[in-house]
Amino acid sequence: MFDLTALENGLENVQGFFCGATNVGMRTNPANSGVSDVDGDVAFIRSGVPCDISAVFTSNTFQAAPIKHFQKYPENFQTDFVLINAKNANAMTGAKGIEDIETIMSTLSSKIEVLNPVMSSTGVIGYRLPIEKITSAFDAFDFSSKNSHHAARAIMTTDSFKKERAFKVTLEDGSSFNIAAICKGAGMINPAMATMLCFVITDADIPKSDMNALLTTATEGSFNRISVDGDTSTNDSVMLLSNRSSGNYDKNAFREALNKIMFELAMLILKDGEGASKLVAFEVKGAKSEEEAKKASMALSNSLLVKTALFGEDPNWGRIASTIGASGITCDEETLSIHYDDLLIYSGEFRELDKIREDKAYKIMKQECFKVTCDLGLGDASYISYGCDLSYEYVKINAEYRT
Amino acid sequence: MFDLTALENGLENVQGFFCGATNVGMRTNPANSGVSDVDGDVAFIRSGVPCDISAVFTSNTFQAAPIKHFQKYPENFQTDFVLINAKNANAMTGAKGIEDIETIMSTLSSKIEVLNPVMSSTGVIGYRLPIEKITSAFDAFDFSSKNSHHAARAIMTTDSFKKERAFKVTLEDGSSFNIAAICKGAGMINPAMATMLCFVITDADIPKSDMNALLTTATEGSFNRISVDGDTSTNDSVMLLSNRSSGNYDKNAFREALNKIMFELAMLILKDGEGASKLVAFEVKGAKSEEEAKKASMALSNSLLVKTALFGEDPNWGRIASTIGASGITCDEETLSIHYDDLLIYSGEFRELDKIREDKAYKIMKQECFKVTCDLGLGDASYISYGCDLSYEYVKINAEYRT
Numbered sequence: 001m002f003d004l005t006a007l008e009n010g011l012e013n014v015q016g017f018f019c020g021a022t023n024v025g026m027r028t029n030p031a032n033s034g035v036s037d038v039d040g041d042v043a044f045i046r047s048g049v050p051c052d053i054s055a056v057f058t059s060n061t062f063q064a065a066p067i068k069h070f071q072k073y074p075e076n077f078q079t080d081f082v083l084i085n086a087k088n089a090n091a092m093t094g095a096k097g098i099e100d101i102e103t104i105m106s107t108l109s110s111k112i113e114v115l116n117p118v119m120s121s122t123g124v125i126g127y128r129l130p131i132e133k134i135t136s137a138f139d140a141f142d143f144s145s146k147n148s149h150h151a152a153r154a155i156m157t158t159d160s161f162k163k164e165r166a167f168k169v170t171l172e173d174g175s176s177f178n179i180a181a182i183c184k185g186a187g188m189i190n191p192a193m194a195t196m197l198c199f200v201i202t203d204a205d206i207p208k209s210d211m212n213a214l215l216t217t218a219t220e221g222s223f224n225r226i227s228v229d230g231d232t233s234t235n236d237s238v239m240l241l242s243n244r245s246s247g248n249y250d251k252n253a254f255r256e257a258l259n260k261i262m263f264e265l266a267m268l269i270l271k272d273g274e275g276a277s278k279l280v281a282f283e284v285k286g287a288k289s290e291e292e293a294k295k296a297s298m299a300l301s302n303s304l305l306v307k308t309a310l311f312g313e314d315p316n317w318g319r320i321a322s323t324i325g326a327s328g329i330t331c332d333e334e335t336l337s338i339h340y341d342d343l344l345i346y347s348g349e350f351r352e353l354d355k356i357r358e359d360k361a362y363k364i365m366k367q368e369c370f371k372v373t374c375d376l377g378l379g380d381a382s383y384i385s386y387g388c389d390l391s392y393e394y395v396k397i398n399a400e401y402r403t
Numbered sequence: 404m405f406d407l408t409a410l411e412n413g414l415e416n417v418q419g420f421f422c423g424a425t426n427v428g429m430r431t432n433p434a435n436s437g438v439s440d441v442d443g444d445v446a447f448i449r450s451g452v453p454c455d456i457s458a459v460f461t462s463n464t465f466q467a468a469p470i471k472h473f474q475k476y477p478e479n480f481q482t483d484f485v486l487i488n489a490k491n492a493n494a495m496t497g498a499k500g501i502e503d504i505e506t507i508m509s510t511l512s513s514k515i516e517v518l519n520p521v522m523s524s525t526g527v528i529g530y531r532l533p534i535e536k537i538t539s540a541f542d543a544f545d546f547s548s549k550n551s552h553h554a555a556r557a558i559m560t561t562d563s564f565k566k567e568r569a570f571k572v573t574l575e576d577g578s579s580f581n582i583a584a585i586c587k588g589a590g591m592i593n594p595a596m597a598t599m600l601c602f603v604i605t606d607a608d609i610p611k612s613d614m615n616a617l618l619t620t621a622t623e624g625s626f627n628r629i630s631v632d633g634d635t636s637t638n639d640s641v642m643l644l645s646n647r648s649s650g651n652y653d654k655n656a657f658r659e660a661l662n663k664i665m666f667e668l669a670m671l672i673l674k675d676g677e678g679a680s681k682l683v684a685f686e687v688k689g690a691k692s693e694e695e696a697k698k699a700s701m702a703l704s705n706s707l708l709v710k711t712a713l714f715g716e717d718p719n720w721g722r723i724a725s726t727i728g729a730s731g732i733t734c735d736e737e738t739l740s741i742h743y744d745d746l747l748i749y750s751g752e753f754r755e756l757d758k759i760r761e762d763k764a765y766k767i768m769k770q771e772c773f774k775v776t777c778d779l780g781l782g783d784a785s786y787i788s789y790g791c792d793l794s795y796e797y798v799k800i801n802a803e804y805r806t
Binding site: 059060061062089091092093094124125126127128232233234304317318319321322324325326328329330331333334346348351352353 | 462463464465492494495496497527528529530531635636637707720721722724725727728729731732733734735736737749751754755756
């Protein structure tokens with residue numbers, strides 16, 4: 001038994017961590033960035049004592065320079081500093097991209113004592129980092145500030161709102177620890193991650209051996225189940241830092257808190273999906289295997305025709321069925337059934353929508369969130385993924401914004 | 404040696420075939436159909452003598468009733484009649500959908516002598532065919548007409564123009580045969596076919612044993628290489644009918660004519676891609692295998708972020724690179740190079756676009772057609788596929804149109 005309480009604000013809730021941001025002029029045209037709430041462009045997260053760190057990175061073969069830089073540290077290295085910049089992904093920049101990070105970090109070391117500092121970048125691909133702009137942040141940072149809002153806003157790109165969450169976990173014996181996170185992401189959202197960055201920090205006394213496994217599971221249950229546009233970026237990173245300052249830990253409680261914080265952030269990314277107005281859960285059940293259920297569920301989250309039907313609020317189950325049929329899994333139109341929330345809209349015995357059901361379906365689709373359930377009627381396996389609609393806004397944002 | 408001459412008009416160029424269309428009121432709201440040139444909704448193609456027929460159908464597991472009906476005929480059956488309707492796909496309609504076709508065909512037999520008539524449908528999924536409306540066409544058809552334009556217009560859905568092509572093939576000895584085709588398709592275009600129907604007819608004296616192989620090859624070189632939105636429909640069909648009336652044939656000449664007619668029609672579909680304004684060839688070469696080259700090339704044709712960058716005319720090679728990296732093939736940012744037409748825009752040694760090259764790239768992207776070449780620098784295999792941009796119009800059409 002344990003208690004999980006949501007806290008106000010974000011990273012400042014975790015003992016021994018500091019964070020903040022500043023503006024060094026990376027955003028040449030803030031008015032045109034599509035961001036309403038942006039403030040700053042370089043952020044930091046640091047801990048007063050060394051942290052264990054686990055990370056999950058993009059499956060894109062062209063991993064960005066900061067990811068390669070991270071991987072140059074020895075296994076199980078500790079760190080106390082994460083530097084994050086927006087507007088430049090430092091991706092496809094080759095060996096120079098890594099050298100640039102080393103130059104930046106050596107300037108950082110001349111300003112403040114740091115242990116194995118890591119970097120994380122998001123923005124346009126194919127341009128070298130402006131080193132002097134970024135290092136100018138080190139004179140502007142207040143390294144002892146605890147300004148999570150500022151850090152969360154500084155890392156946004158096409159996001160329309162900042163994303164942060166914090167929880168206090170109280171164990172049965174009254175002891176407690178904290179976990180908090182900030183993340184960014186709106187477009188290029190896809191399984192196997194996307195241009196999203198997420199930084200989770202905790203003062204739980206978690207053994208390093210638990211960190212990798214729990215982070216991988218939480219990622220699979222959250223960021224890997226959402227899709228805005230089916231693209232996967234070069235920079236996606238989820239990091240978990242623990243400085244153990246609370247001295248308290250319980251594996252089950254920590255697992256639940258980590259899963260919850262990452263799932264909630266994933267839903268915020270989806271709600272902020274570029275131009276999206278609806279969040280839809282696609283459950284595929286009755287499948288022969290979880291792999292097949294996942295394949296069909298992700299095909300639904302990714303289908304342009306399904307997404308535009310959602311935007312048009314058209315109870316067009318034909319596009320759902322056609323997408324499942326095209327996904328390459330075992331299925332049969334006689335055993336298939338489709339529900340929108342609790343409303344049966346297709347089954348082998350019941351194929352044509354009457355006016356009453358069509359009206360009910362319209363009402364369901366007008367909601368901001370609803371669920372599409374496809375029961376294949378062939379087995380026991382299931383999978384759920386989360387998608388959003390595709391609107392004019394998506395095209396506008398992505399025609400005008402340079403990734 | 405042989406000569407291939409493009410002919411005016413379409414199906415009427417092939418000896419012994421008849422075609423036409425009529426309007427039975429399938430389109431309840433023609434003004435809202437997005438179609439500017441539509442005329443009729445039920446069409447036929449017939450031959451005065453029995454034809455051999457080959458067909459390639461959708462890879463969607465939920466094949467529509469007309470496809471199942473076709474497959475009930477014995478292998479190597481002959482036919483002399485194809486009936487085509489728009490606005491109703493007769494898909495996901497179960498056994499009733501096939502019975503409906505049998506009912507329609509038995510009415511047809513009472514009006515005119517037919518041999519193994521086949522049907523082909525496109526339109527909304529999940530509704531029974533209106534049998535009486537469709538059979539009313541049999542009293543309106545002029546079975547001895549040769550009106551290819553009318554048939555080509557009647558089968559359109561979201562198409563904005565009719566698609567037909569015809570060629571005369573003259574062999575070295577002066578003998579000749581003809582080949583002609585009509586097709587429809589604009590959205591849901593994807594590898595492994597899409598909501599597209601294509602009917603090719605010929606009077607070449609082609610042996611049945613050549614028909615399947617040549618049709619499969621021509622399909623792989625044409626319709627399977629284009630992508631508008633990555634979706635694959637329940638109804639896609641390409642049919643080749645031969646009545647051998649010319650008595651003439653040469654395999655190489657026929658192969659070339661068939662490849663050419665189907666490739667030209669595929670490009671017409673892509674040009675008519677819903678809301679599309681550009682046609683882009685994506686060549687991936689220097690790959691370790693053709694399978695990997697194809698995977699990367701199709702990923703480019705299908706990527707939303709690439710499509711919106713094309714629409715925005717943004718020479719954003721980062722999205723091209725990122726899509727290749729995410730496609731799951733072997734690649735390396737040091738050996739990769741990217742060209743837009745003849746302009747080098749990325750290589751391992753040359754990573755940042757200067758103003759001169761960026762201006763040149765803008766000019767290339769303003770063209771209606773251009774080519775993106777990605778050389779992986781790892782092997783000898785290559786593949787080319789064809790895509791289009793994604794515009795506001797695509798979203799509008801697909802939010803408002805019910806598939």
